[in-house]
Structures are given as C-alpha cells and as structure tokens.
Amino acid sequence: MPSYSIREINTILKGELIGDTTQKIEGPEEIQKASTNHITLIGSTKYLKYWAASKACATLIDFNVDMEPGDNRALIKVKNVDLAMAELLKLFNPATPVFDIDIHPTAVVHETAKIGDGCKIGANCYIGKDVALGKGVTLYPNVCVFDETSVGDSTIIWSGTVIRERCMIGSHCIFHSNVSIGADGFGYRPCDDGKGLVKIPQIGNVIIGHDVEIGANSCVDRGKFSATIVGDGCKIDNLVQIAHNSIMGRSCIMAGHSGLAGSVTLGDGVIIGGSASIKDHTTIHSGATVCAGSGVMNDVEAGKTVLGYPAQDARDMLKQWAAVRQLVKCKKTVS
Template identity: 80%
Template sequence: MVSYTISEINNILKGELIGDTSQKIEGPEELQKASCNQITFIGSKKYVKFWEDSNACAALVGTDLTISPGDNRAFIKVKNVDLAMATILEFFNPIAPVFETDIHPTAVIHETAKIGHGCKIGANCYVGKDVELGNEVILYPNVCVFDETVIGDKTTIWSGTVIRERCIIGSHCIFHTNVSIGADGFGYRPSEDGRGLVKIPQIGNVIIGHYVEIGANSCVDRGKFSSTIVGDGCKIDNLVQIAHNSVMGRSCIMAGHSGLAGSVTLGDGVMIGGSASIKDHTTINSGATVGAGSGVMNDVAAGKTVLGYPAQDARDMLRQWVAIRQFMKNK
C-alpha cells in the first residue's frame, strides 16, 4: 500500500505546513469518516467544528481558517482546498484495469480500420470499416465503434459504450460506461392519413472536441442534418440527454438528469444543474447558469442565472418563493 509523510505531500502541494504528525498517510477521506492514517479537508468554517472529533491525522485547510491542528496532527494551508484535494486524490488513484494483451483475440476489427500506436482494445470490442483510432486510444471490453468514425489520441472509452457511424471524437476524452454517441435523434411527424407517425431520417453525425468527459448512460444524438457538437473541455454527468443538432461551446457543465432538446445552443462556460430541461431552439449564452430542476423556455442572456419552472431570473424567483412562503404562513 502506498503511503506518504505529511512533508512529502506538502512538497507537492507547496502549501503552508502547520504542526506535524508521525503518521504515514495512506489515503484521503471525509472529515467524519477518516481514520488516523488518513488526510481530510476543511473547506469552510462550517466544518471546523468537526475537526476535534475527527480521527484524521492531517487536513487541507483554507488560508482564511485560523484553527490549530492539535498534538501529532497537521494542517496544510492552501488557497484552493478543492484543487489541492484533487491533487491528493491523484496520489492515491489506483491503477486502471490491466490489459494482458494490447488487442484481445476476441476483438473484431475491420481490415480497413487504422489503429494508432499504443492502442489497447479489450475483449469483444467491434471496430468497423474505415474507423481511425489515434495513438494510445483505450477501448475497454464490449465497446462498439461503427464505420468511418475517427477517435483522437489518448481517448479512453469504457465498456458498453456505442459510437455510431461517421462520428468524430477528439483527443484526451473519457466516455464512461454505456455512453451512446450518434444514435438517431428523436424526430417524427404525423402521417398524412393521421393514423401514425413518420420517422424523420437523421443523416448528420456527432462531433466531440478535445478533453471532453461524458458520464455513464448519457446520450449524444446525431444531427438530423449537419452535426451535434460538444465543444472542447465540456464535462457531462451521468444520465444526460443531448438531442440532435444541439451545439455546446467550450467548457460547459451539465449535471445528472439534465437535458437539451433539439437544436439548443450553449455558449462557452454554461453550467446546467441537475434535472434541468432546456426547450428546443433555445440559446443559453456564455457564462449563464441554469439552476437544478429548472425548465428553460426562452433564451438566457450571457452571465445570467435562471431558476424555476418556467425558469426566470434567479433573484426574482427567490423573491416569489419568499412571498409565497410568507403568504402561506399568514393564511
């Protein structure tokens, strides 16, 4: 088991070491669950009260906190506790599952596929006609990549993921289990006799930028025509729906159970809370935030925060909630 002294950890973080501990640190843990050989973190003043009863031997604390660590315990003071904890988690991150062979004998790879240097392809994978994999791409077992798809260098795709034909995936992406890329968009119209629905063909594709991460069981549908686009650096949680012809700018965040209807446009740095729904043909401009559970029916201005169902300016919605609560209290 890997372990570090508090000084070794501080040498990496370059924080301010307060106190000392003789304990070797074997991993990080939450403040109230930590054992004596673990490091924890205190991100704000409201958690200070839990330090005295914690068994942790060390903690990351913000520079604005003035508590002392106590006997045989230590603090590392840092400007950003969350980022420092991310670095610590990298210290203790277990190695990924091991490939005993780079390309498993049960993988089916079309003779026209181009496989880059250092790729790893697990058991029962399918790589179709004219697919191009960049260097050091990893396909874990049971991944399907269909015809004419291109995947950039050092992208990792976990088991159960299906990437349909003609999609373009950037480099350094991570797709978690059971992601669907390039399935048909949801397009139907009533038939002329009014007795059924006519399926609208979806002939576009999906283009995903670099350093994109997509959580388990999320879906990015292909365009009806042209492309559904996910910009560089976007981070998408589990169980998220991105519908046909939507366009996401750079570094957008979508939390779990949120969804974009067809032809939604997101600017750069848009944040969408869990279970929020965005109406089709809506534009949410750069830097805007959509609160959890909200329903966006109209365009949202750059930098604005909206909340509620239907969504409106967050301050107006909060005032409404306060007024309703007061009314019910006085009723």
C-alpha cells in the same frame, strides 16, 4: 498502497504546513470517517466542529481559516481546498485495469480500420469499416465503434459504449460505461391520414472536441443534418441527454438527469444544474447558469443565473417564493 509523510504531501501541494505528525498518510477520507492514517479536508467553516473528534492526522484547510492542529496533527493551508484535494487524490489513485495483450483475440477489427500506435482494444470490441483510432486509444471490453468514425489520441472509452457511424471524437476524451454517441435523433411527424407517425431520417453525425468527459449512460444524438457538437473541455455527468443538432461551446458543464432538446445552443462556460431541462431551439449564452430542476423556455443572457419552472432570473424567482410563503403565513393567521 502508497504512503507519504505530511512533509512530502505539503511539498507536492505547495501549501503552508502548520504543526506536524509522525503518522504515515495512506489516503484521504471524509472528516467523520477518517482513521489515524488519513488526511481529510475542511472546505468551509461549518466542518470545523468535526476536527476535534476526527481521528485524521492531517487536514487541508483554507488559508483564511484560523485553527490549531492539535497534538501530533497537522494542517496544510492552501488557496483552494478542492483543487488541492484533486492533486492529493491523484497520488492515491489506483491503477486502471491491465491489458495482458494490446488487442484481444475476440475483438473484431475490420481490415480497413486504422489503429494507431499504442492502442489497446479489449475483449469483444467491434471496430467497423474505415474507423481511425489515433495513438494510445483505449477501448475497454464490449465497446463498439461503427464505420467511418474517428477517435483522437489518448481517448479512453469504457465498456458498453457505442459510437455510431461517421462520428468524430477528439483527443484525450473519457467516455464512461454505456455512453451512446450518434444514435438517431428523436424526430417524428404525424402521417397525413392521422393514423401513425412518420420517422424523420437523421443523416447527420456527432462531433466531440478534445478533453471532453461524458458520464455513464449519457446520450449524444446525431444531427438530423449537419452535426450535434460538444465543444472542447465540456464535462457531462451521468444520465444526461443531448438531442439532435444541439451545440455546446467550450468548457460547459451538465449535471445528472439534465437534458437539451433539439437545436439548443450553449455558449462557452455554461453550467446546467441537475434535472434541468432546456426547450428546443433555445440559446443559453456564455457564462450563464441554469439552476437544478429548472425548465428553460426562452433564451438566457450571458452571465445570467436562472431558476424555476419556467426559469427566470434567480433573484426574482427567490423573491416570488418568499412572497408565496408570506401569503401562506397570512392565510393561516387570518383563518
């Protein structure tokens, strides 16, 4: 395991070093769990009270926070604690699993598939007809990429992921375990005789931009026609559903258990909180935020924050909740 002096770490982070420690730092840890060889972070003033009792030899701290380091302990003051910690975590990030050979002999690769230089394909992978993998693509064991799909340079796809036919995946993407790309959209209509359901064929595909990360067990369904689109730089958490013909702009965030129904449109930089649900054919314009657990039934203006079920302006919703609490108190007083 690598270790660094506090001065080496400060040089990398370009912070302001307050105090000093002779302890070699072997990794970051939470302030209450840290040992003497750990560096921690204090992201807000509410964690200051834990510093005196913490065993950590050093901490990252915001420039605006005033605190003494203590004996043989150090502070690194930075402009953004979270971003500095991200840089620090890169130093201690363990290596990814090693491929003994580039293409495992149990992988099934169709003779028409085009495999770029430096690709790594793990055990029991399936690469279908006319698939094109760019340079440096990594497929961990048990990944399936079906016919006529293209995957851009340096994309990493973890075990259990299935990418269905005719999908287009950008460069430098990361798909975590058991992601589903291009499954049929959910489309049914009642039969004329009322005795069953007719499945609507889903003949479109999925287009995913560059630098997209999709968490484990999330699904992006193919379009009924044309494409379901995930824009460049989008970050999608675990257990997220993106339905057929939805379109996500650039750098959107979707937290776990959230979902888009069919034909939803997100502008650039939209944030969808955990367990939020978005009604079909709804547009959420650029820069808007949907708070966790909310249900969006109507279009959301650019830059607006909505909350509740059904979702509305967050400030109005909070006022309503406060008013309800007051009514409950009044009722108890009267009773």
